[in-house]
Amino acid sequence: MKKHTILIVDDEEMILKSIVRVLRNENYQILTAQSGEKGLAVLKDYDVHLVISDQKMPGMNGLDFLKRVKTDYPKSLTIMLTGQSELEIAMDAINEAGVYKFILKPWNDNELKVTIRRALETIELIWERESLLQQVKSRDAVLQKLEKENPGISKVERDEDGYIILD
Amino acid sequence: MKNISRSLRKSKGNNAQSNHRDDFDREYELTAGLHEQIVEESYARLKEKAARLEASEQKYRQMAASLEIELQKKVQEIKETQSQLIHQEKMASIGHLAAGVAHEINNPMGFVSSNLNTLKEYEKDIRSLVEHYRSFLSGLNETMAAEEVRKAITGGLERIIKLEEEIDIDFILEDLPNLIEESLEGAGRINKIVIDLKDFAHPGEDEQKFADINKNLDSTLNIVWNELKYKAKITKDYGELPLVKCYSQQLNQVFMNILVNAAQAIDEKGEIKITTISEDEHIKITISDTGSGISETNLSKIFDPFFTTKEVGKGTGLGLNVAYNIINKHNGTIEVKSRLGSGTTFSIRLPVNGH
Numbered sequence: 001m002k003k004h005t006i007l008i009v010d011d012e013e014m015i016l017k018s019i020v021r022v023l024r025n026e027n028y029q030i031l032t033a034q035s036g037e038k039g040l041a042v043l044k045d046y047d048v049h050l051v052i053s054d055q056k057m058p059g060m061n062g063l064d065f066l067k068r069v070k071t072d073y074p075k076s077l078t079i080m081l082t083g084q085s086e087l088e089i090a091m092d093a094i095n096e097a098g099v100y101k102f103i104l105k106p107w108n109d110n111e112l113k114v115t116i117r118r119a120l121e122t123i124e125l126i127w128e129r130e131s132l133l134q135q136v137k138s139r140d141a142v143l144q145k146l147e148k149e150n151p152g153i154s155k156v157e158r159d160e161d162g163y164i165i166l167d
Numbered sequence: 168m169k170n171i172s173r174s175l176r177k178s179k180g181n182n183a184q185s186n187h188r189d190d191f192d193r194e195y196e197l198t199a200g201l202h203e204q205i206v207e208e209s210y211a212r213l214k215e216k217a218a219r220l221e222a223s224e225q226k227y228r229q230m231a232a233s234l235e236i237e238l239q240k241k242v243q244e245i246k247e248t249q250s251q252l253i254h255q256e257k258m259a260s261i262g263h264l265a266a267g268v269a270h271e272i273n274n275p276m277g278f279v280s281s282n283l284n285t286l287k288e289y290e291k292d293i294r295s296l297v298e299h300y301r302s303f304l305s306g307l308n309e310t311m312a313a314e315e316v317r318k319a320i321t322g323g324l325e326r327i328i329k330l331e332e333e334i335d336i337d338f339i340l341e342d343l344p345n346l347i348e349e350s351l352e353g354a355g356r357i358n359k360i361v362i363d364l365k366d367f368a369h370p371g372e373d374e375q376k377f378a379d380i381n382k383n384l385d386s387t388l389n390i391v392w393n394e395l396k397y398k399a400k401i402t403k404d405y406g407e408l409p410l411v412k413c414y415s416q417q418l419n420q421v422f423m424n425i426l427v428n429a430a431q432a433i434d435e436k437g438e439i440k441i442t443t444i445s446e447d448e449h450i451k452i453t454i455s456d457t458g459s460g461i462s463e464t465n466l467s468k469i470f471d472p473f474f475t476t477k478e479v480g481k482g483t484g485l486g487l488n489v490a491y492n493i494i495n496k497h498n499g500t501i502e503v504k505s506r507l508g509s510g511t512t513f514s515i516r517l518p519v520n521g522h
């Protein structure tokens with residue numbers, strides 16, 4: 001399996017460090033940033049699969065940051081990590097920012113690991129589906145081009161006995 | 168009725184001769200009678216009226232007395248509701264606080280407990296490494312031939328090096344002191360919050376104590392830190408203060424209400440300045456902010472209960488009223504100066520010896 005890249009954003013450095021420790025043996029490339037603004041800068045330079053962000057931060061808050069991620073990098077999944085158990089923010093996070101999961105602080109390390117694994121599996125599935133769709137589309141395009149140049153070529157005609165008719 | 172009938176009888180005797188005089192007499196008699204009648208009548212009526220007035224005066228007096236009682240009762244009721252409101256306000260701000268404090272505690276709780284979990288993992292790795300070392304050592308003994316020893320050493324070393332790489336012992340050893348240091352710091356942060364909270368919300372304070380107001384300000388700042396930290400740079404200019412006899416927790420409440428207002432008045436980024444100074448038998452605390460300021464029309468109303476310019480759910484308009492009452496109770500004064508668009512300053516003067 002390929003190495004995934006995860007970006008973790010939290011204004012509290014010690015939170016970042018503790019999560020990096022949790023994921024130490026998980027074989028991910030882990031990037032961290034201490035604000036939404038810095039997180040966006042990191043996203044410009046790296047192909048990030050999963051973004052995990054705190055909600056309450058100075059400057060850009062987590063919800064706004066993840067909304068930006070969703071619009072600018074629609075292919076990555078997002079997880080919100082926050083101490084605020086307010087339902088409202090959770091709903092906004094899911095509805096507006098298309099957040100994949102919502103994790104409460106203090107978190108459970110195993111749950112965090114499992115959630116991240118699931119998220120990455122989901123991403124793999126989504127990306128695979130995308131590329132299959134892409135393939136189907138490009139094959140379709142080839143066929144259409146052929147058909148245009150040689151009308152009838154992409155259709156197979158058979159006679160009553162099931163034999164293919166070749167002109 | 169009786170008077171009229173009598174004069175009519177009289178005039179019947181001398182009819183044709185002096186019709187004129189007769190008429191005059193009759194008229195006179197009539198009026199005189201009428202007058203008499205009226206006087207008599209009004210006298211009775213007045214008497215009656217006086218009696219009635221007296222009765223009603225009595226009644227009014229009674230009513231006034233009972234109204235007075237009623238009024239006293241109402242005043243008492245209002246006082247009670249007010250103290251209830253103050254209590255509610257305190258509860259509300261504590262609830263409000265609880266949310267902030269929860270956030271403040273959840274962060275260190277998050278990394279401390281996660282770090283301890285990691286420590287458990289490290290411990291497992293280190294233990295297995297130690298077990299390898301031990302079995303390696305016990306695999307060697309003096310009776311072994313040199314060749315055997317060499318073999319045992321090479322085999323053992325290989326296994327140990329492999330395990331060291333597997334668990335990345337270099338990383339663990341490097342990270343361990345950091346992990347412990349950070350966790351201790353987190354625990355310290357939680358501890359501090361809990362102590363401040365306990366100081367702050369200490370219930371049932373019916374006695375004045377001597378307090379260091381600078382310390383009160385600091386512990387209140389700690390409590391509302393969550394609300395202030397993203398909004399304002401806090402500057403402190405504390406003077407040396409004598410201990411002040413006061414209801415210490417209630418003063419914290421005053422400081423909190425003013426600080427929260429200041430933070431709420433700041434839109435993006437501002438400054439809150441807190442100064443304390445001692446002035447003959449008094450201390451003076453000023454808290455100024457670079458927030459929105461208060462218009463002149465509103466300035467006269469801010470201490471009124473329920474006066475608020477904040478949206479529903481954000482303010483009840485009790486904060487400053489509560490502050491005013493508490494300062495009043497301390498025989499102190501609270502004053503405000505404000506300029507729309509540039510900021511607001513609250514000044515509190517408190518007597519050192521309470522009241």
Ligand SMILES: Nc1ncnc2c1ncn2[C@@H]1O[C@H](COP(=O)(O)OP(=O)(O)OP(=O)(O)O)[C@@H](O)[C@H]1O
Binds near residue numbers: 428456460461477484
């Ligand atoms: N530092 C300040 N800067 C600007 N306006 C202020 C300041 N302090 C108070 N005010 C004004 O005074 C009003 C009353 O303040 P008060 O603290 O009594 O009530 P509140 O803040 O609206 O509600 P709460 O009961 O939650 O405190 C506020 O709504 C606000 O308009």
Ligand SMILES: [Mg+2]
Binds near residue numbers: 427428482486487
């Ligand atoms: Mg207020």
